[in-house]
Amino acid sequence: MPIYDQSYRPYRGIFSSHTTRWWTITRTGVLHFLKGRKFLVFLTLTFIPPIVQGFMIYGAHQFPEQKLVTVDAEFFRRMLEIQTVWFLVLGIYPGTGLISNDLKGNAIQLYLSKPLTRIDYVAGKFAILATFLLGVTFVPGILLFFLELGFSSDTKFIMSYWWLPLSFAGYALCAATAWGLIVLALSSMSKNSRYVGIMLISLSFFSSGMAQFMRGIFNRDGIIVISGTDSLKLLTYLFFGGVSEYGDHSFGAGVALILMSVASVFILRARVRAVEVVT
Amino acid sequence: MIVEVDKVTVRYGRMTALDSATASFPVGAVGLLGPNGAGKTTLLKVLLGFLSPTSGRAQVLGLDVARNPLDVRQAIGYMPEVDCHIPGLNAVELCAYAGELCGMPRTEAIQRAHEALYYANLGEARYRPVETYSTGMKQRVKLAQALVHGPRLVFLDEPTNGLDPKGRIEMLELIRDLSRKKNVSVILSSHLLKDVEETCSAVVMLAKGKVVRQGSIADLKKAALDLFEVRVKGDPESFTRAIEARGAKWKPMNDGLMEISLLNGGGSETVFRAAADSGVQIRHLTRRAPTLEDVFARAVGAE
Numbered sequence: 326m327p328i329y330d331q332s333y334r335p336y337r338g339i340f341s342s343h344t345t346r347w348w349t350i351t352r353t354g355v356l357h358f359l360k361g362r363k364f365l366v367f368l369t370l371t372f373i374p375p376i377v378q379g380f381m382i383y384g385a386h387q388f389p390e391q392k393l394v395t396v397d398a399e400f401f402r403r404m405l406e407i408q409t410v411w412f413l414v415l416g417i418y419p420g421t422g423l424i425s426n427d428l429k430g431n432a433i434q435l436y437l438s439k440p441l442t443r444i445d446y447v448a449g450k451f452a453i454l455a456t457f458l459l460g461v462t463f464v465p466g467i468l469l470f471f472l473e474l475g476f477s478s479d480t481k482f483i484m485s486y487w488w489l490p491l492s493f494a495g496y497a498l499c500a501a502t503a504w505g506l507i508v509l510a511l512s513s514m515s516k517n518s519r520y521v522g523i524m525l526i527s528l529s530f531f532s533s534g535m536a537q538f539m540r541g542i543f544n545r546d547g548i549i550v551i552s553g554t555d556s557l558k559l560l561t562y563l564f565f566g567g568v569s570e571y572g573d574h575s576f577g578a579g580v581a582l583i584l585m586s587v588a589s590v591f592i593l594r595a596r597v598r599a600v601e602v603v604t
Numbered sequence: 605m606i607v608e609v610d611k612v613t614v615r616y617g618r619m620t621a622l623d624s625a626t627a628s629f630p631v632g633a634v635g636l637l638g639p640n641g642a643g644k645t646t647l648l649k650v651l652l653g654f655l656s657p658t659s660g661r662a663q664v665l666g667l668d669v670a671r672n673p674l675d676v677r678q679a680i681g682y683m684p685e686v687d688c689h690i691p692g693l694n695a696v697e698l699c700a701y702a703g704e705l706c707g708m709p710r711t712e713a714i715q716r717a718h719e720a721l722y723y724a725n726l727g728e729a730r731y732r733p734v735e736t737y738s739t740g741m742k743q744r745v746k747l748a749q750a751l752v753h754g755p756r757l758v759f760l761d762e763p764t765n766g767l768d769p770k771g772r773i774e775m776l777e778l779i780r781d782l783s784r785k786k787n788v789s790v791i792l793s794s795h796l797l798k799d800v801e802e803t804c805s806a807v808v809m810l811a812k813g814k815v816v817r818q819g820s821i822a823d824l825k826k827a828a829l830d831l832f833e834v835r836v837k838g839d840p841e842s843f844t845r846a847i848e849a850r851g852a853k854w855k856p857m858n859d860g861l862m863e864i865s866l867l868n869g870g871g872s873e874t875v876f877r878a879a880a881d882s883g884v885q886i887r888h889l890t891r892r893a894p895t896l897e898d899v900f901a902r903a904v905g906a907e
Contacts (some may be wrong), residue, residue, distance in 0.1 A: 332787055333723040335754045338709070339709075340678065340707030341708075350705070422870045430689045430735070431689075432688055432691070434654075435684065435688050435749070439677060439705040439706050440678040441677075510608075597650070
């Protein structure tokens with residue numbers, strides 16, 4: 326029957342389980358952003374550093390006598406540290422608008438009038454950002470790992486660094502979780518995504534500047550963990566070994582990120598509501 | 605009964621939005637009436653599971669709202685009062701998305717979105733981004749997204765807000781069609797008595813957070829009050845004093861007529877006795893059928 330001949334009729338089909346509703350938000354959100362040409366260009370740009378590193382791996386195997394680069398855990402850690410720079414950009418777009426645009430359009434009430442919980446809503450939105458964050462960390466990391474494995478003529482590399490995929494996964498998950506929650510919490514604090522973007526940039530640069538300033542005053546390197554972006558970089562040492570220029574503060578960075586994530590969850594809990602109760 | 609509310613109290617800090625409200629909503633179209641701030645939207649939000657009542661319980665389609673909020677929201681549709689849309693989506697995408705959020709498969713959701721939008725008279729405009737719509741069109745999209753998953757019951761919160769006269773008539777026609785021909789029960793929250801009278805068969809009236817009247821509109825009108833239009837010859841002031849002494853209320857009308865509401869009953873005999881006591885002649889006396897407005901005014905006035 327053509328659509329124009331159809332009137333309203335009861336729906337007699339099936340409904341999926343409640344537990345997968347968050348995925349609808351994630352899938353729709355990810356596809357929505359991937360439709361944007363500018364965003365696709367940006368995502369392509371994020372792969373330039375790993376591609377360069379891919380050529381370095383190639384060069385290291387083709388011209389071993391030149392000793393261009395040593396492909397070890399530090400090589401991959403550095404790759405992730407570079408990729409973490411994209412977190413700020415992804416936090417600004419698409420991150421800042423994820424909840425603030427819904428607040429602007431009063432859409433949260435619309436979402437929560439469906440059979441969704443607040444956790445489903447936040448999980449769905451979080452997974453949109455997490456997908457892109459994992460896409461710029463875990464995906465290139467694991468691809469480079471397999472590239473190196475493909476070029477290796479013996480088992481030395483795999484015997485020494487078999488744990489690297491786990492480290493990629495561990496770091497990418499922890500970093501994406503912490504950063505995703507921080508960005509979502511900021512996004513829930515204003516109806517204007519531009520303000521959220523400004524807040525995110527200010528917070529990132531201000532906390533980093535403040536951390537360096539306090540480090541200078543108190544002469545304690547550990548203070549650097551108060552900066553979210555610096556903590557993300559320090560966290561790479563927890564998963565890949567080594568010591569940063571500030572000393573071994575990777576565990577402190579992990580604790581700082583956990584605290585920031587917990588604070589973000591509390592903000593989201595307070596801000597994501599179907600009704601705004603003013604007493 | 606499709607909805608039952610039992611002694612529900614909702615407090616926001618010191619303010620009591622719902623005060624031990626008890627009501628039953630029968631199948632069909634039921635109006636939720638009340639002046640602004642009466643607690644209508646609060647009651648709907650309790651029924652949707654958005655707000656937890658301070659005390660009391662509510663059941664929707666036999667489901668306890670506090671225990672099964674997701675099952676309740678699966679079975680119902682909600683058209684919010686405020687302007688709301690998901691930025692960046694056109695009407696088809698928004699309605700299909702709403703269907704998917706209710707658990708419908710994507711292809712079914714898209715087909716139902718088209719049907720619901722056609723039903724809501726959005727036609728070809730359905731491919732435009734929702735933020736570019738007029739108020740009336742946004743109201744239609746809100747209705748369509750509430751219907752897309754085929755609910756048995758829809759909550760419509762002030763659905764005619766911001767509509768021009770033509771849009772209002774079309775919206776009321778849709779609501780009538782839903783409840784009478786499509787077998788979808790409707791709870792219509794409004795402060796517009798005329799909208800409720802034109803679409804609903806029953807009503808629940810709220811004032812200051814309390815349920816002040818409920819039942820079928822026909823029964824409420826019947827049991828409402830004796831209403832008379834009266835013109836007297838003589839001193840009208842002594843007549844109004846005499847009629848007030850008999851527990852009646854009056855208000856002036858055009859042409860020297862006055863409307864008399866006999867709160868304690870008694871019929872035309874009460875009017876004649878008051879006239880005799882005050883020494884005036886009755887020159888005109890007709891009984892007037894009470895409107896929903898009369899019922900409402902009396903219910904709210906009593907509160």
